[in-house]
Amino acid sequence: MAAPQFRQLRRVYGFDEVAIVPGDTTINPDQTNIDFKIEGFTFATPILASAMDAVTDVNFATLMSKLGGLAVLNLEGVQTRYDNPQEVLTEIAQASDAKVTLLLQKVYSQPIKENLVGERIQSIKKSGAVCAVSVTPANTKRLAPIAAEAKADIFVVQSTVTSARHISKSYRGLIFSELRPSMPMPIIVGNCVSYSACLELMRTGISGVLIGVGPGAACTTRQVLGVGVPQVTATMDCAAARDEYLRESGRYVPIITDGGIGNGGDLCKAFASGADAVMLGSILAQAKEAPGLGYHWGMANPHPALPRGTRIKVGTTGTLEQILFGPASVTDGSQNLVGALRTAMGICGVPTIQEMHRVEIVIAPAITTEGKSWQLLHPSH
Amino acid sequence: MAAPQFRQLRRVYGFDEVAIVPGDTTINPDQTNIDFKIEGFTFATPILASAMDAVTDVNFATLMSKLGGLAVLNLEGVQTRYDNPQEVLTEIAQASDAKVTLLLQKVYSQPIKENLVGERIQSIKKSGAVCAVSVTPANTKRLAPIAAEAKADIFVVQSTVTSARHISKSYRGLIFSELRPSMPMPIIVGNCVSYSACLELMRTGISGVLIGVGPGAACTTRQVLGVGVPQVTATMDCAAARDEYLRESGRYVPIITDGGIGNGGDLCKAFASGADAVMLGSILAQAKEAPGLGYHWGMANPHPALPRGTRIKVGTTGTLEQILFGPASVTDGSQNLVGALRTAMGICGVPTIQEMHRVEIVIAPAITTEGKSWQLLHPSH
Amino acid sequence: MAAPQFRQLRRVYGFDEVAIVPGDTTINPDQTNIDFKIEGFTFATPILASAMDAVTDVNFATLMSKLGGLAVLNLEGVQTRYDNPQEVLTEIAQASDAKVTLLLQKVYSQPIKENLVGERIQSIKKSGAVCAVSVTPANTKRLAPIAAEAKADIFVVQSTVTSARHISKSYRGLIFSELRPSMPMPIIVGNCVSYSACLELMRTGISGVLIGVGPGAACTTRQVLGVGVPQVTATMDCAAARDEYLRESGRYVPIITDGGIGNGGDLCKAFASGADAVMLGSILAQAKEAPGLGYHWGMANPHPALPRGTRIKVGTTGTLEQILFGPASVTDGSQNLVGALRTAMGICGVPTIQEMHRVEIVIAPAITTEGKSWQLLHPSH
Amino acid sequence: MAAPQFRQLRRVYGFDEVAIVPGDTTINPDQTNIDFKIEGFTFATPILASAMDAVTDVNFATLMSKLGGLAVLNLEGVQTRYDNPQEVLTEIAQASDAKVTLLLQKVYSQPIKENLVGERIQSIKKSGAVCAVSVTPANTKRLAPIAAEAKADIFVVQSTVTSARHISKSYRGLIFSELRPSMPMPIIVGNCVSYSACLELMRTGISGVLIGVGPGAACTTRQVLGVGVPQVTATMDCAAARDEYLRESGRYVPIITDGGIGNGGDLCKAFASGADAVMLGSILAQAKEAPGLGYHWGMANPHPALPRGTRIKVGTTGTLEQILFGPASVTDGSQNLVGALRTAMGICGVPTIQEMHRVEIVIAPAITTEGKSWQLLHPSH
16 A cells, blocks of 8 residues: 655754864853843843742842842742741751652642732842742732732743643633733743744743743653653754744844753753753752752642652752852862853854854764763762 | 665654653643543543453453543453452462463463353443453454353454454464454454554454554563564554544544553653553552552463563552542652643643644653753662 | 765664564464575574584584574584583683683683594584584685585684685685585675675675674674674675675575574564574573583684673573473573564564565664563563 | 744764774785874874873883874873872872862962973983873963973874864964974874864864864763764764865875774774874773873863863773783773774775775664673673
8 A cells, every 4th residue: 555644753852962063263261241131131140040949049049149140939839838938948858758749749738928929029129139030820910910019020920831822711811912011020931842832922022931841850741741842952943933033023032941951061052052041940959058958849749639840859069159150169060050151152162142052063962971981880979 | 886775764763752842822631621432432531451460350440430441351361260360369469570470371371261251241341330351363253252242342352463364274364354243342453553554454344453562561572572663653653544544434443552651741642642542551550459469460471482571560559540530649650640641731732632643742862861860860769 | 164075874773773563464473484495405493503612512513403403513612622622611611700811812722623623523413413513714724624524514604704805915815716616515604794795705606694793792893893783784784685696696695694682582683684594692502501501702702812702691591492492481582582483473474584574674762661661670680 | 834944953973873894805904004194203003192191101101102102291280290290190099089179179280390391301202202292272382382492292282172263362362373383393283073173273284183072081071061072973074174185285184083982992983984093091091001090080170160070990901012902801892902903904904094094884873782781781890
């Protein structure tokens, strides 16, 4: 019989499968500019701290802002459910592996206290820091006005997958084109991973897009749901959407690669794939100042019916400043991330992030193993 | 010398190599319809329990039916060879690894008692459940009349590979086009993995096809015989056969992906590849109500001359209801499978299984490892 | 600057990367014909035992012949260097890992005794078995006349890589077209892995070709020299050479896939790739009757300056008859190889090896892992 | 919407992913010529020892030259910072894993003593050896005149990535076309990995190019920066640049594959990919005469802010002569590298390195695992 037309599947790539090709010219790392701009804000450090309870609390957000970056406080986590969140965080850190999922489900079943939402924002603002907060689409209508009133600087709407159009019978879905005019600050929305979904989100008028479904170190979405696109392709496709949207609208909407970045190499590859900034979770949870006390967990973990995350032990390896700017005391690429980015840009001969978007990336799975049998046989961690 | 024309090999894919791309729109999971229909029967839960002795006995079949799914009782297993199968199942569970193959060969060398065939079917029917039973092609002529007389609802003919035409000198092969008119109930046949083999089976008039050769957790067919096609491609190709057969005949013959599904992610990928339902073994053997007592083994394992299966310890992790509908107490995707399917469909913005068949799948081997070094270094099981 | 023309590399495949697709029809295994023919000899079992000291001695050759196959006695191993080889074999089996390479270098530095060459051949002949013996190209001129005089039935000239033309200043290279007329029996030559090298060998008039460079379980040629082609592609290419040679000469020269076959699945894939027979080493070294006493080593291992093999412990798992014909007491595919081949041919619906050469093979790396996480986490060996 | 044009990524390859195809003819290994020539110098052994402190000191350089190869002394390592480097090397070898990075950072923070630069060179020259020394681009202007005055024979300028044009505001970048006329000896520059970067370096008039970014056994550049190209593709592309430069200039500039070579197989593949010589680190650090005392570390390891290397334990396995020429006492390909190269060339039927550049290489990831389950389950190291 005649050969039927089978489905053609596209091959997509993650960080470990690619490498950056050095440039034909090189430049001094100290001559690189890595500013990240989003609607009037400029950050000297193009790194965001995840809206996760093991990473961002009021103190961490303050410190991150001082260091030129931006931390996002989750308005639906322990910080707004508990007057004394540190107590709960300690309990989570001390729970056994067997009991932690149940504990997290219990901890996050407590109601969000609206007064705490305002308080946390004001504490960050009082320190002089730029204050970014996040909510899920389902809670946006309720929490957005409180955040606006407390004068949060940047508003993030984030769920595993957020689309421009959500269909629901029981309630009227969140319409970003309606939310936008009602909020006085930049709005970042996420997460998405495809060209078309990203483009549709940008067309709603929002200010930035988070890229990534399931790559987080503590996330098991890909195992539980089978859904996701690895970060290199996701970032490239969404960067193509950003460029297309720029052509059609004249407006540049930055994309932020969120999740899956475990070392400086991954971070550099995210920028080379087209990211304007990156959002980090587990790598920042290793900071001395992180509220997770050496542990990290996904915000989809406490889901009462379908938990999609695990608590992982990341340890505490250094100060946030060391993680961002060094000097690194380790050689695995988890410290001095900014130094790594500038060095890679120097090696590629590109003075700006915009030019970093156009360096050559090759598919090179051998990159992680070639010549490394000694290291692989005697791993340091 | 001139370059010769070498054989071209097609690349085929399994669950771990692909991922589902989220949609441009999303919908609420509770607005999805996941009904599975086969010749007059409608199942609210598109999940079948394998015709394996560690999974399906009379009680399990009854419970599965109550929960909206369908369990298939193997008419050639311990349930029809022993008056008291539980005794034998306990013995299997307690055997050492070294002795279990020999024990299984002995256990399954006992003859099938025809009176038990009828009794087991009637016990299931009496409970009000839909009763499905399975036989091998070689025993079909002998056991089909008994199953029909006992009023089994659905009849399954299953072997490692079943084709529309089996050539044998010693006996006249089973002709499905002749079997069909003699049986009053739907007939499901399997297993197959290719477009052409599936299409030929459908043309014999049967009601459904099982897809999968060798992916079962306890199966070593691929190692012993080298035969098989990974489940994503197998399902896609057979879905193409189903669609072609629908075009030529106007009749929709559902396909059921059988084997290799270890978590919700795999299950969602099976539907996205084109499955109308899935058949699960090891994942259901983990249910408290499963007869395998925390163990699982292949029905090709006890083969006297060429055993092709291993007994594996799967443990007991929760009730069948929890495995199907949650709430999940684990985060590895092995519980709340229906919730996972509905959530994935919501993320893809598709309200029906038919539309789920058309979501984008990408080749994404990185999906299982990207960002997961912490989990890989400290696996939970 | 203009993009230069870089080298294009061809992708080649090994056993673990491919799978056999079941047929649209199936046949009873007992209706398959698996005869292997080579210049007047017909073997009911298309399996050769390697010319390796851990596999073939006089007794093993006799038994293999009785079981329908063919064992090749190495005329440059311990059997012809020692009057009492069993003593030496025991010493090798008892040596520690640290000292075994040195011991092997010493053992094989003893001279070959020409009288033993004749004696061993006569012992095999006396038992009524078909007697095959092997020499290296360098020793062919010296040992071929002795083998001919002792009336060996089949003569094998084998080295890591043997080509139709070997260039040497110090001695006149072996010319197969000159050797052929001087020897009264079939000559098998190897090893080679490419279309052109195989075709050139066939054109010298020899009777069969061994396929495979470096895949042997105890061989480290690929690590030491970087040379080799995985067996699926090597077999396919050499099968293409065989077919081309048949077209140009009318003579069918069988090819024998030698090495890398670790279970029935690999064996079936070799035939599906085009092999007329297979040569097995480590899998037969597991026989109770094998002289290696549960150990196995490469014949390139004892090389005084550049050893390219390791001694491996394979254990003793059953009788040779069980390994070839079952009943299998294990489920990993290392026993009942003939049953596995017939079953796979039945599943593919092909009654002869010639038709087995044309079944569909797919590239399916997932085949070894899909659904097998339980087995991978708790491997049986 | 219309499908956008996404970025196309090129697939690149490392040693473990490829294999060399044997030739249609073969030649005797002792008839191969493996000379390496660079601007008037001819080396009988085409192997360079890395400019790394664990590999090359004065004695090692002397011995390497006697054995026909070339060792490069790093003018910025412990040999020129300490009057008694052996003391420091012992301290490094004895440091714990936890403290070694800090120790290395301290050790290498000592200033380079210019008098030692001259002394070390003279010691090597006095022994009659060919003396090669290396500096980084940043120190070239300062150290080049001293090296020239001390009559070093070959001058190497090496950093992780060195380009023909380095852009710096703070100092005037090193211009190779200006350096060249001022130095009386051949200049080797590196490292680079791409066609265009290599071609531009050659056009500056330098004498040889080092190929490889990040493959070194002790190097973590790829993890820290994400930058690099695996060695097979890097060598092939730079060989294409060499051939192009030969066409345009008539001058043959040899390329030296540096890093990632862990055994004879890798070494042979480097030559088959187009290398004129190879530079070895960890494999030579295993020599009894190596100054690293069984340890090895990267020269980017001691970086004060962004260390990109780890100290690895390689052990001491034999003399340098054994590693280069055998007899090998091990079977893993780490000894008798020259014998391996000549044997592989014999198998490929190529009498010269130039012809070795044109043998067929195939993409064959199976090469490292096919048939090797016994070895993989019971690795020797």
